[in-house]
Amino acid sequence: MTSPHSSRPWWRDAVIYQVYLRSFADGNGDGIGDIAGLRSRLPYLAELGVDALWLNPWYTSPQVDAGYDISDYRAIDPCFGTLDEAKGLINEAHQHGIRLILDLVPNHTSDQHRWFQEALSGGPGSPARRRYHVRPGQGPRGSEPPNNWPSIFGGPAWTRTTDPDGTPGDWYLHLFAPEQPDLNWDHPEVRAEFEDVLRFWLDLGVDGFRIDVAHGLTKDPAYPDLDATDSELLGSARTEAHPYFDRDETLAIYQDWRRMLDSYDGERLFVAEAWVSDATRTARYLTPDRLHTAFNFGLLGCPWDAEAFRSEIEQALRVLDGVGAPATWVLSNHDVVRHVTRYGRQDTSLQDAKRHYGSPVDLTLGERRARAAVQLVMALPGGAYVYQGEELGLPEVENLPPDTWQDPSRHWSDHPDPVRDGCRVPLPWSGAAPPFGFSPDDAHARPWLPQPRQWKDRTVAAQLDDPGSMLAHYRAVLRHRKQLGDFADGTPLTWLPAPNGVLAFRRGDVVCITNLSRTGVPLPPDQEILLASTHIAAPQLPPDTTVWLSAQTDRDQRSRSEPHHRS
Incomplete structure (x- = not known):
């Protein structure tokens, strides 16, 4: 469809x-x-x-x-x-x-996922641990995390495991909660599993x-410490070589996924x-x-x-x-x-x-x-x-x-x-x-x-049943969006001149104007109002208001006012 x-x-x-x-x-x-x-x-x-x-x-x-x-x-x-x-x-x-x-x-599973439970029970060096990021610690008897990576939810991004014999063991990575261990996407079983899930x-x-x-x-398989340029966790200020965000290797995974998805009908x-x-x-x-x-x-x-x-x-x-x-x-x-x-x-x-x-x-x-x-x-x-x-x-x-x-x-x-x-x-x-x-x-x-x-x-x-409600406005916006057709993909946006604090652009035969300023501004003359976010007493567009206008009306009126010549 x-x-x-x-x-x-x-x-x-x-x-x-x-x-x-x-x-x-x-x-x-x-x-x-x-x-x-x-x-x-x-x-x-x-x-x-x-x-x-x-x-x-x-x-x-x-x-x-x-x-x-x-x-x-x-x-x-x-x-x-x-x-x-x-x-x-x-x-x-x-x-x-x-x-x-x-x-x-x-990015991660639950710590109750079958794979992670196998990783814990398997002990140091077990093949099951290779599906996650499990590393030896630093310091005396490995008592410190492998590096300084922080969790997005606060605290360190590493939690220490307990070996099957009850002694402190290696550490596992979780960029979010400790109950969300990160998967190792270099492992072929991880890649195969998610293609099967899809x-x-x-x-x-x-x-x-x-x-x-x-x-x-x-x-990054070297697990380097973060430096001062990596302070933004959800969108690093550094655009290249971040140790765990926005890496080229991640993009290659999506190429595999896209080939698989494109084999299905229905524009997934x-x-x-x-x-x-x-x-x-x-x-x-x-x-x-x-x-x-x-x-x-x-x-x-x-x-x-x-x-x-x-x-x-x-x-x-x-x-x-x-x-x-x-x-x-x-x-x-x-x-x-x-x-x-x-x-x-x-x-x-x-x-x-x-x-x-x-x-x-x-x-x-x-x-x-x-x-x-x-x-x-x-x-x-x-x-x-x-x-x-x-x-x-x-x-x-x-x-x-x-x-x-x-x-x-x-x-x-x-x-x-x-x-x-x-x-x-x-x-x-x-x-x-x-x-x-x-x-x-x-x-x-x-x-x-x-x-x-x-x-x-x-x-x-x-x-x-309230025509002035927020719900009524959303319904009207979505209805007009479909009926007008001028907002369909492929219709270009052309910016129009506008006062300070105002955005105005045209798409097809529709003009959209949004007043983000603190004062009212004049509306273009002789254009039909298709939809407004709040009540408008023309010819002023109030502050904090968006209006859709019919550019077709303006064009028709100009056409009628122009002299017609026989060929």
């Missing part, structure tokens, strides 16, 4: 909805979202107008890191359902015209994979989570023989500033066009502060949001900017991701009681980022009090994270 407005593959301009499964909808009343809950809400997603779903990991897992610690890649965790239910979901989603993309976690799910009909930590699979998709230093580095993953798309995180981290937005847009489009890949825009996901909250603060970049976590937020301002931002993003060339709940205008929950936190990064005092649970609170569907329809009326357990009582005005039910 291709895009309705293009012969190019569907994924080049798709709108993909991220389902954080444990927080989407609870079908069995245990307080955790599951496959049954998601299946019951497929009509809602179809009505919203999305093209595909990306599901966070649903595989068997001890759930130390919300399923990103996987013990069996071919089975569904019982808290989410069964493999038969997963097959049913794939089929039902397709019946609704919605594709399904799974989250693949190839085939298992492709044979069941899934439409693609989001690759977790796509930039981090291979490691790879999307990379690649936190690298800039768009030029991202483009290396997106050559025609590697991956299809990668998240463009530039706008996700951008302050509310026209120059910053334009710079990110221009760089991404220029660089990706060079390799023939589309942009993939994203404003929020399950790892960052929700953008309604970010935009409601005086400091609006992602880094400032982390520093000011818990400080006062103007949610009215944040919601207004969020509406403008999504309408801008949906007018750009390429595809876009919507994180569940952003269509409801959900803010970050920054006052969760510490005893409810489940984010493993909170175990380390040197981890500076906010607790990620605040963007993962279960969705409100209906009703005036928690669980807001997230769980059935006769549920025997509370939602796994508490929902704010203020969300009673943000439920799906409360917004469905």
Whole structure:
């Protein structure tokens, strides 16, 4: 199936909805979202107008890191359902015209994975240990880690094993939690295993994979210490020769995967989570023989500033066009502060949001900017991701009681980022009090994270019949995006002159203008308003507002005013 407005593959301009499964909808009343809950809400997603779903990991897992610690890649965790239910979901989603993309976690397994248990029981030098990064320590009797690599979640990236006889043994690498040992991608069994995992799910009909930590699979076999230039863990300031991020050897793995994926029918998709230093580095993953798309995180981290937005847009489009890949825009996901909250603060970049976590937020301002931002993003060339709940205008929950936190990064005092649970609170569907329809009326357990009582005005039910709601705006944006056709992949973007603090561009017969300044600006005369993010009293475009105009109207009027000559 291709895009309705293009012969190019569907994924080049798709709108993909991220389902954080444990927080989407609870079908069995245990307080955790599951496959049954998601299946019951497929009509809602179809009505919203999305093209595909990306599901966070649903595989068997001890759930130390919300399923990103996987013990069996071919089975569904019982808290989410069964493999038969997963097959049913794939089929039902397709019946609704919605594709399904799974989250693949190839950098590490759970410490409960069969392979790692074999590595521990096998003892020093066992073949099973070669599937991971197990190294002797430094210092007296190997009591110090093999090098100075830090974990992204805080603390050291090495944990010492205990040998079968009970004595302290070698150390194993984990760039994330100690329960997530990193795989050794130089080992042929690791490569063969993951190709088999990909085939298992492709044979069941899934439409693609989001690759977790796509930039981090291979490691320098010399295990050198990090130096001062490697201070940024999720996108090193150094663009070459990093010991474990963004290495050329990782790109070769994706060439093998792409050959395999291309052997399947149906335009299957790879999307990379690649936190690298800039768009030029991202483009290396997106050559025609590697991956299809990668998240463009530039706008996700951008302050509310026209120059910053334009710079990110221009760089991404220029660089990706060079390799023939589309942009993939994203404003929020399950790892960052929700953008309604970010935009409601005086400091609006992602880094400032982390520093000011818990400080006062103007949610009215944040919601207004969020509406403008999504309408801008949906007018750009390429595809876009919507994180569940952003269509409801959900803010970050920054006052969760510490005893409810489940984010493993909170175990380390040197981890500076906010607790990620605040963007993962279960969705409100209906009703005036928690669980807001997230769980059935006769549920025997509370939602796994508490929902704010203020969300009673943000439920799906409360917004469905309100033409001025955030949900109504998202539906209108996605509907217009499909109907207009001018936003299909391949329609070029042309920047137009605009006042300071304003972005204006044309795609086909549609003009998109976003006012990121603090004052109203004049709208172009005699152009029909197709859609606005907030009410507009023409001829002024208010601050923090996006409008789509019909350039066709202006052209028709000019044509009528020009003299006609007989040939």
